[in-house]
Amino acid sequence: MLTPSEPIVAMPTAGRILVLFAHPSPVRSEANAPMAAAARRLDGVTFVDLYAEYPALEIDVDREQQRLRGHDVICFQHPLYWYSTPAILKEWQDLVLEHGFAYGAGGTALRGKVFFSAITASGAEAAYCAAGYHNFSIRELLRPLEQTARLCGMTYLPPFALFGAGTAVDEGRIHAHVADWVRLLTALRDGRLDMARAASLPRLNHDLDGLLGAVGAALEG
C-alpha cells in the first residue's frame, strides 16, 4: 500500500535545518514570535509555520516527507502545552512518520538526522524537578518525543528551553534568549556543536557557551 522510502543516498547540503513552528495564536505570542522571526531570516534554515500552512490541520504527508528528506536537523519550535506539543505537531507526527518511511520495513528516511525541540514554558525552571510543582524535569516530560526520534534512528538532543516565558519580555530576558537561539542554529548549521556533550545536558541552553566554546575557541585560536 505504501511505497517504502528510498534508502539513504548522500546527505543533502550538510547542516540544513528544518524548523517546524507550531503556534495556534502567533499574533498574541511574545516568546515564540521573536524566535520565529529570527529563524525565518537565517540562511540555511527552512522555516515552516505549520498552522499557517495547514490552517484546517489537513497535513500534506507527501510534502512533509519530502521536506524531511531534504534536511539534516529537524527542530520542533513551540510553546509547551500540557507538557507536550500543540495539537498540530501531534497530528503531524501521526500522519507524517509513516511505517515504511520513518520506521519499520524500509523506513529509513530519517536515520542519522538530528532532532531537538525549542520550547517555551510559563513555569519556572526550578518547578520542573522531582521536588517541584511539576514533578518532572523538562527532559523527562518530553520523553515521548525523545523515544520517537530514537525509533526513527535520529540523534536526540535535549530541548532548547525558555522558562518563565510569560514574563520574559517584561523582565527583558527575551533578547538574550533569541540571540542564543540564533547562535545555536548557526552552530548547528555550520557543524560547530559538540553533539556528544549536548546530548547529555538537561537542556541545550544550559551551558551554550561551553557547548560552542570548545569548537569556537579552536576556530578563533
Added chain:
Amino acid sequence: MGGMLFQAFVYLCAAVIAVPVAKRLGLGSVLGYLVAGIVIGPVFHVVGSETEQLQQFAEFGVVMMLFVVGLEVKPQLLWQMRARLLGLGGLQVLATAGAIAAIGMLLLEHWQTALAAGLVLSLSSTAIVLQTLSEKGLIRTDGGQASFAVLLLQDIAVIPMLALIPLLAVPHMAGVAQHAAAAAGAGAVQAAVGGHGADMSLVAGLSSWAYALVVLGAMAAVVLGGHFLSRPLFRFIASSHLRESFTATALLLVVGIALLMTLVDLSPALGTFLAGVVLADSEFRHELESDIEPFKGLLLGLFFITVGAGIDFGVLRDQLSTVLALTLGVMAIKGALLFVLGRLFRLRAADHWLFALSLAQVGELGFVLLAFSTHNAVIAPEQAKLLSLVIALSMLLTPVLFIGYECLVLPRLRGDAEQPADAIDEQGTVIIAGGARFGQVVNRLLMAAGVRTVVLDHDAAIVELMRRIGIGSYFGDASRPDLLRAAGIEQAQAFVVAIDDRDRAVTLVEYLRREFPRLRILARAFDVDHLYLLRTAGADVALREVFDASLELGAATLRALGRHPFDVEKLKRAFRKHDMETLEELYELWDRDLELSKNRALLERVRARTAAELELTARDRTLLHDRSERGWTPPPRGYTDAMESGESDDGPTAP
C-alpha cells in the same frame, strides 16, 4: 452655430494637445490648460472677447468641484477639522490681508484701496490647488489637508468680504468705477462664485435680521433636503436603470443649489459644498461623484484656459517690471506667512513646505472680489487691471512651485530623519462588487474581522436593504472605471468580484488586472467554464459558487446515513483534493474560444473520467478510499512483536 463650433473646436484642440504634453513633461494638467489658454489667446489671437463670458460659465466648474470635495468630507471630518479651519484658515486670511494692506497703505493713496487689495490678494486658488493636489495624490497628506482647510475657510470668508467692500468706497472714484466696471463686464464674473451682483435676488431690500433668517432658511433647506428628500428621489431615479437620467439628476441637484444660493446672495460654491457634505454619508455618494466628475473636469479646464487667454499682454509689456515685482512680492509675503503659520500649527517638514508653497498664489475668487471692488469704487480700473495680471501670473507660477516642491524640497527631505508615514491608508480596504447574497456573506466575514470594506451594487433595493441592517454599501455599476475610482480602488488591496452577470464579471476582472497589476482579485465563478474564464482574465482566486455548499450537503447526507463523521470528513477532504486536480488537468485542455460542448479533447477527457467513475465504481471508490485512509495507518500486524523482541534488523532499533 458655426462660430460656436469653431470656438469649441479651438478650445478643445488646445486642451487635447496641451494637457497630455504637460502631463507627460510632469507639469500637471493645470499648467497645460494655462499655457493652452495663452497660446490661443494673447499669442495667436484665435479667441478673443468671448473669454470673459466663457469664464463666467467655466467658473461653474469650481462650484462642481466643491460639491465633489464635499462628498469626500463627512460631517464628522469637518468637525475634526474645526481647529485648523478656524485657526489656521482664519489666521491666514487675517494676517495676509493685514500685511498686504499695511504695505499697500505706504504705496497707495487711499487706505480703503489698500485694505481691499489685501482682501483680494489674501485668497488662494481652490481650483488650481485642489486639482493639483489630488492629481499628485497629495490631498490626503497632512499638508494637503491643511491646505484644504485654509481654502475652505477662504471660500467662506468671501461672504463677509463681499459685505465689507461696499463700505470702503472711495468717494471721488465712484463715477468712474460704474462706467469702467460695466465696460469690462466685471460684474459677470461674480455671479457664479460670489453670488452678489446676480440679476435675480430674493433678498434685495430686506432688513439685516430678515436677511439672516433667509440665509439660515436656505442653509437648512440644503441640509434637510439633502438628508431627507435626496434619497427617495435618487432611489426612484435609480430604479429606472437609465444612466443618463441619474446624471441629469445629479446635475440638477448642483445647479438647483447654486441657483438657490444665488437667489439669497450666498456663494453657490459654499452651498454645493454643504450639499456634498450632507450627501457624503449617502449610498449614492460614489455614483454622484462619478457623474459630476467629467463635467467638473471639463469646466475647470475651460476655466484655466480662460485665465491663460485673459492675460493682457499689452499691460504686461508696458509694466513688466511692476507686474513681476508685485507678483513675486505678493507670493513671497503669502508664502512666508503660510510658513510661519505652518510652524505654529506644527506641520512636519514635507507637509510644511507643501502647505506654504501650494497656497502662495492668488485665486479665482480674487478676480471676483476685484471686479466687485471696482464696481463699488474701492479700486480704480487701472489698478484692477494691474492686479488682475498679478493674480493670473501668480496662478501661472503655482504649477512651477509644485514642481519645485517635488524636485527640490522632497529629495532633500527624504534624506532626513525618517518621518512617520502619513495616515493615507491605515489599512487597505477591500472593494466588493455585488452585494447580493454572495457578496453579503463575504462582506460580513470581512467586517467581522475588522477589515474596511466598500460594497457596490447596481440594485438600489439591495443597497437599501443592506444599509437598513447596518452594512455600508453604495449604489452604482461596479464595472464602471470612474465609479471604481470614486470608491477608492487606488487604495484598495483586494477586490472581490461577486456580481451576478457572468460576462461582466470576466470583463471586470480583465480590466482590474490590466489597470491594477498589484491588486488581489478574488472572484465568484458560476461553473467550471466561468472559472477558467476568470482565471484567464487574471483572477488570483476563483471559486465555484455552489461547490462548497454541495460538498457540505453531500457530507451531511453521508452522516445521515450513519457514517462516522470523521470518516465523512476525511472522504470530503480527499474528494476535494481529487476534484481540484481534475480542474487543473482540464484547464490544460480548455480553450476559451471553444464552447465547452465543442471542445473535443476536453470532453473526451471528461468522458473518460466519468466512464471510469461509473463503470469502475468499485475501483474508483478504492482510489478515493485509499486517499482518505492514508493517514493514521497502524504498522503492519506483527511489526511490534519483532521490534520489541529485538529481532528486527530492517528498521532502526532503539539504542
